[in-house]
Amino acid sequence: MEKNKSFSKIIASIVLVLFSLSLLLHLAIKSKTIEDSNIGDTVAAKEFTPHVENGKLNVDLHSITSIRFPKYKSKKQTPFIPDSISLAADEESVASGNYSATLLLDTIPSKEFYQSIELAGQRDTCWDINKFAYTYERKDKAGGMYKVVFSKGGQQIFVTHLNKDMIKSKLISITKIKTRPTSF
Numbered sequence: 001m002e003k004n005k006s007f008s009k010i011i012a013s014i015v016l017v018l019f020s021l022s023l024l025l026h027l028a029i030k031s032k033t034i035e036d037s038n039i040g041d042t043v044a045a046k047e048f049t050p051h052v053e054n055g056k057l058n059v060d061l062h063s064i065t066s067i068r069f070p071k072y073k074s075k076k077q078t079p080f081i082p083d084s085i086s087l088a089a090d091e092e093s094v095a096s097g098n099y100s101a102t103l104l105l106d107t108i109p110s111k112e113f114y115q116s117i118e119l120a121g122q123r124d125t126c127w128d129i130n131k132f133a134y135t136y137e138r139k140d141k142a143g144g145m146y147k148v149v150f151s152k153g154g155q156q157i158f159v160t161h162l163n164k165d166m167i168k169s170k171l172i173s174i175t176k177i178k179t180r181p182t183s184f
Contacts, residue, residue, distance in 0.1 A: 061157070066120070067120055078094070097162075102157070104157075105155040105156075108155060
């Protein structure tokens with residue numbers, strides 16, 4: 001008789017465990033997942049962004065290149081959004097530090113301006129100067145990378161900046177492109 005009681009207890013325990021597991025499984029399926037929840041940011045994004053005035057980042061060419069440029073204004077600013085970023089594209093802005101900007105000079109620069117760049121290019125290896133194009137590439141204090149490109153006689157200046165964490169992914173993608181076999 002004691003065998004029947006212990007056997008009944010074992011069966012009742014198994015049934016109870018199966019019922020509990022099915023209830024937990026049902027609750028887990030019905031509950032919201034992490035992706036569905038909208039808890040918002042824990043720290044405001046503005047705490048991590050550089051200073052932006054009127055929605056536009058102030059690009060200071062003199063602080064980047066140490067050359068005095070004629071007056072210019074920002075024509076267009078676009079955030080750089082790599083394929084590998086985990087944030088949504090609408091969360092990226094130029095204020096994150098990864099951007100490209102098009103600047104427009106008020107006037108066509110004088111010959112003296114181009115001569116000052118050519119003199120600076122003799123001392124500063126960041127400058128790459130050919131007959132009609134000027135390119136300036138250097139790292140910033142935080143390990144990010146600036147690139148300034150413009151042509152002689154033109155009024156547009158293209159500026160790109162990538163933060164340190166983005167440079168590795170950019171270099172990896174460039175390396176992959178260069179190492180692919182080409183077919184003619």
